[in-house]
Amino acid sequence: MGRKRLQESADGRPTVHTVAARAGVSIASASRVLNGVGGSPETIRKVRAAAAEVGYVPNAIARSLQSQRTGLVALAVEDIGNPVYVAMMRAIEAVVASSGRQLVVHATGGRIDNEMTLLRRLANRYVDGMIISPIRVTDDHLGALAGSPVPVVVIGQLGADAPVDNVRTDSRRGVALAVDHLLATGRRRIGFVNGPLDTVPGAARDAGFRAALARHGIHLDEDLVEVGDFQYAAGRAAALRLLARASPDALVCANDLIAVGALHALLAAGRRVPEDVALVGMDDTELAQMMFPQLSSVSLGSAERGRRAAELLLQRIADPTLPPRREQVPPSLAVRASSGTTLPAARPSADPLDGPTAPTPTHPSSEGVTA
Amino acid sequence: MGRKRLQESADGRPTVHTVAARAGVSIASASRVLNGVGGSPETIRKVRAAAAEVGYVPNAIARSLQSQRTGLVALAVEDIGNPVYVAMMRAIEAVVASSGRQLVVHATGGRIDNEMTLLRRLANRYVDGMIISPIRVTDDHLGALAGSPVPVVVIGQLGADAPVDNVRTDSRRGVALAVDHLLATGRRRIGFVNGPLDTVPGAARDAGFRAALARHGIHLDEDLVEVGDFQYAAGRAAALRLLARASPDALVCANDLIAVGALHALLAAGRRVPEDVALVGMDDTELAQMMFPQLSSVSLGSAERGRRAAELLLQRIADPTLPPRREQVPPSLAVRASSGTTLPAARPSADPLDGPTAPTPTHPSSEGVTA
DNA sequence: CCGATCGCTGTAAACGTTTCCGGCGAGTCT
DNA sequence: AGACTCGCCGGAAACGTTTACAGCGATCGG
Structure with a gap:
């Protein structure tokens, strides 16, 4: 007596046929009330009841095929x-x-x-x-x-x-924001840790970095540029390579993962951030705010x-x-502790131990300064 | 003359009918060769050719409905x-x-x-x-x-x-690993920053912490226990609350996000890690290794x-x-710099500036010591 | 040399929905 | 009162696949 199984699916679950039969209506009517379109009060009641009794749930695949x-x-x-x-x-x-x-x-x-x-x-x-x-x-x-x-x-x-x-977004302009900010706070030897140059963002950020320096009439020392990929480990390694051959007073990183790697490399090398080296990341992820000191970062509005x-x-x-x-x-810059101090460029050595100070945010959010 | 459209889908894309008609075979044969089951060399050739010509791609939904x-x-x-x-x-x-x-x-x-x-x-x-x-x-x-x-x-x-x-996993035992390790390295006032107690992991970790201390016959000072949720911000806030009323020499955190928050809180409060306060996280995520110092963490084998x-x-x-x-x-403990130094418990003040040192890993991977 | 076997083919029935369409009874307008 | 609309209903055709089944010619074994 397995012929009534036309009404239920292969694995025994109820289908629209099941509830239609149980409610004593056609599958068309059943489908209509289940979809909330049409149906007399009486059929609506019957179909709803039947559906509830058998625990009917429509099959998403069949619906997709149809719709x-x-x-x-x-x-x-x-x-x-x-x-x-x-x-x-x-x-x-x-x-x-x-x-x-x-x-x-x-x-x-x-x-x-x-x-x-x-x-x-x-x-x-x-x-x-x-x-x-x-x-x-x-x-x-x-x-x-x-x-x-x-x-x-x-x-x-x-x-x-x-x-x-x-x-x-305009990541070239994003890099420029970082460079401008660092120059404005007295940094002069700005390094750059980038991702692969054969990627779209890598190429754009490289171009942005070079253009920004050129705009300020600064000659780029190639020793200050290093490339890895967009991950933490590569960023750390790249920063270590860079530090081994040059001594930047600021580092721009092509994303926050790289920046976190660079921070690790800097601290491990005994450089203080931001006193010795200012650090600016990119993407302004939550990671930037988790670090100590908190990282400045270029928001690309992800x-x-x-x-x-x-x-x-x-x-x-x-x-x-x-x-x-x-x-x-548009990109914007969130300035935080990692680049928050202005270098005592001309100043004699004052406040040798003022430590990382919080920036004074003018940004509407709590994220920092928009440049 | 729109009647031949039986052969193609509503939006004009080819179906199995299209390629069958084009190859001059039935849809059954077409389907068979497209699925690589059966078919004479000649039909295989024709169907393959037809499919390639019209750019046929099977519809995943229809296939799902059938299968x-x-x-x-x-x-x-x-x-x-x-x-x-x-x-x-x-x-x-x-x-x-x-x-x-x-x-x-x-x-x-x-x-x-x-x-x-x-x-x-x-x-x-x-x-x-x-x-x-x-x-x-x-x-x-x-x-x-x-x-x-x-x-x-x-x-x-x-x-x-x-x-x-x-x-x-056994997160109670995981917490015990952390506590045992901290006690073994000379810590005595061990704090605990947990997630919500009405969660399964929160409750288990709380129980584990209390049991571990009890096993060592240590009275738990409730001032050393703080609760937030499992996020970074809450972890940082909870750690700050804890530090405001007690001075632990070690902190166990219910996950790595909390631990990162706690690290931030500790450093911001001027505590050195691990010299003043040892820190152990939980979950052993990549985040733990990104921090400076790198965080010890209980791996729960995620x-x-x-x-x-x-x-x-x-x-x-x-x-x-x-x-x-x-x-x-089973849980295991990865010991890293954040808890890597043994406190000069009885020792008089020697090596006041030995700084964070890397642990000597015996763990097969590069992750640290398994306890 | 004939029946069984085998490989291949096409027809048609599924899979579970939604929806078009014709029918039908009850109401409305003229 | 008849023509019309209107709301509701059920049959059936989709949606695009896979596959059970039967037919059919060729091959093979006895």
């Missing part, structure tokens, strides 16, 4: 351990959740092939859209992005002509970029015919 | 910003990916209602299974877990009789727990009839 949307949005970033991406993710998650969708996170490790695989997989429609923050951009990327069957928005620099929704990217994506999902849009989030 | 599996696995943790969960997630992701599945990450914020919503949503089958690490466990949880229509494994303590796959949980889950997905299993990962 052509999964309710999922993907986020692809290089390294989920980097707090900047955590911040971005939180912001994205907030707006995505407000549209009733869920976020799927992918860590690409910055590997091009991983990213391409992800982009190709988009074609099978397992998500409604994707936000990707590629660290390197190739022609293959651009092709895949332009030809993507589902909406994609890119966080980060992209070719000017790429017909893709894009939210970016949360804001994430929020905007998510909004762009939702808009495009709603209306795929929108023209490609581009948004820009 | 009753989505290829997704969910992970629910309290706070994705906590590096311990990042480590766990990386480990899980690795084994999950090796089975061809993808990971969906949810941040619950430790809120019971969020977790219950997640658990209930499981019933709609949008994932093949779930790993959850609840910070508080209620009867509702247990009910939802036991009655879950898809496999679930829990990371963390759970009632002994709960019929749910479970991997745990990566290992994640790995095992993922394996349990995959096994259960493969065979849902398995009996509930329980695995335990």
Whole structure:
């Protein structure tokens, strides 16, 4: 007598057929009241009761197949351990959740092939859209992005002509903010610990650093520039290499992980921060504020970029015919203890032991000074 | 002449019908060769060619509906910003990916209602299974877990009789490791900065701390115990409160975020670490090694727990009839600079300035000493 | 040389929803 | 009173796959 099983799913769970049969109505009616559209008071009552009795829960997959949307949005970033991406993710998650969708996170490790695989997989429609923050951009990327069957928005620099929704910041200007600040507080031998130059952010920050120094008419001593990758360990190692051959009085780091590594290297080498060496990180993650002394950091508006990217994506999902849009989030500088003291440039040695002092924030938030 | 569109999906993308028609075979044959099962050399050639020409990519949703599996696995943790969960997630992701599945990450914020919503949503089958690490466990949880229509494994303590796959550690013993180590290195006034007592880990760590002191016959001064939540800011605030009313010579913290907060509080208060106050964190995250001095930390084997949980889950997905299993990962202590010096307990003041020294690691990895 | 076997194929039925469409009874307007 | 609208209902067709089943020609063994 196993013929009535047409009404329930393979594993014995109730389907819309089950509740329809139990309520004595058609599956069409059952589906309608379950979706809250139409139905007479009487059928509504019967269907609701039946659904409750059997513990009916609609099957998300079947619904997706019918509605052509999964309710999922993907986020692809290089390294989920980097707090900047955590911040971005939180912001994205907030707006995505407000549209009733869920976020799927992918860590690409910055590997091009991983990213391409992800982009190709988009074609099978397992998500409604994707936000990707590629660290390197190739022609293959651009092709895949332009030809993507589902909406994609890119966080980060992209070719000017790429017909893709894009939210970016100006990290060249961000580096300039740091350099200006350090020069203004009396630093003269400013070092730079960067990430790989073959990445988009690495190249931009390198260009920004050189341009900023040039603008001030300062000759760049190449011994003061060091490159690793965007991780803590590499930042620490790179800073150690730099310290072994030069003695900067300030260090700009291409992100906060590197800055934390550099701080470690400086303290281990017996340099005081900020008295001997001022330190400025980048991305203004929560990590910067956890350090002692707290790190100055260039905010690239990660949360804001994430929020905007998510909004762009939702808009495009709603209306795929929108023209490609581009948004820009300006950088700002949060000055904290790690660069908070002005060097006694001309001053004779006064206050040799004034220690790390808190900056006087004029920033609306508690984060520091916006330059 | 729009009748041939039966062959392509609503948005004009090719379906199996498209390639079948183009190859001049039935959809069954097309599907077979696309799945690499069966087909004569000639049909294989034709179908492959047709698929390539039209750029066919199978629709994941339709496939899921048919196969009753989505290829997704969910992970629910309290706070994705906590590096311990990042480590766990990386480990899980690795084994999950090796089975061809993808990971969906949810941040619950430790809120019971969020977790219950997640658990209930499981019933709609949008994932093949779930790993959850609840910070508080209620009867509702247990009910939802036991009655879950898809496999679930829990990371963390759970009632002994709960019929749910479970991997745990012994954080009471973890705290004991820290206390033993501090006592052995001459510390006497050991403070404790914990998370909320109404959480499972908070309660366990509190019990562990008290038991460890009792075992050594030490009376616990309640002034040396402080509670916040498991975040950095709360840890820092709690440590400041504690320092304002007591002067410990060592501090055990319920996780690394708290420990980093405490380090900040100690340094800001002018206490030297480890000379004046030794510091031991918990979870042994990468954060512990980023600090200066590097933090000793009790490893609770997060990566290992994640790995095992993922394996349990995959096994259960493969065979849902398995009996509930329980695995335990032992804690260990990584000793680093923040507690690396032995106090000159009886010794007169020798080497007043020996500074933070690196421990001599006997641990197989570079992480420190296993106690 | 004929029946069994085997490899391949196409038809059609699933998977669980949503939704189009025609039917039908009750009301409304003229 | 008849034509019309209107709300509700059920049958059936989607959505795009995989797969059970049956048919069919060729090969093989006796």
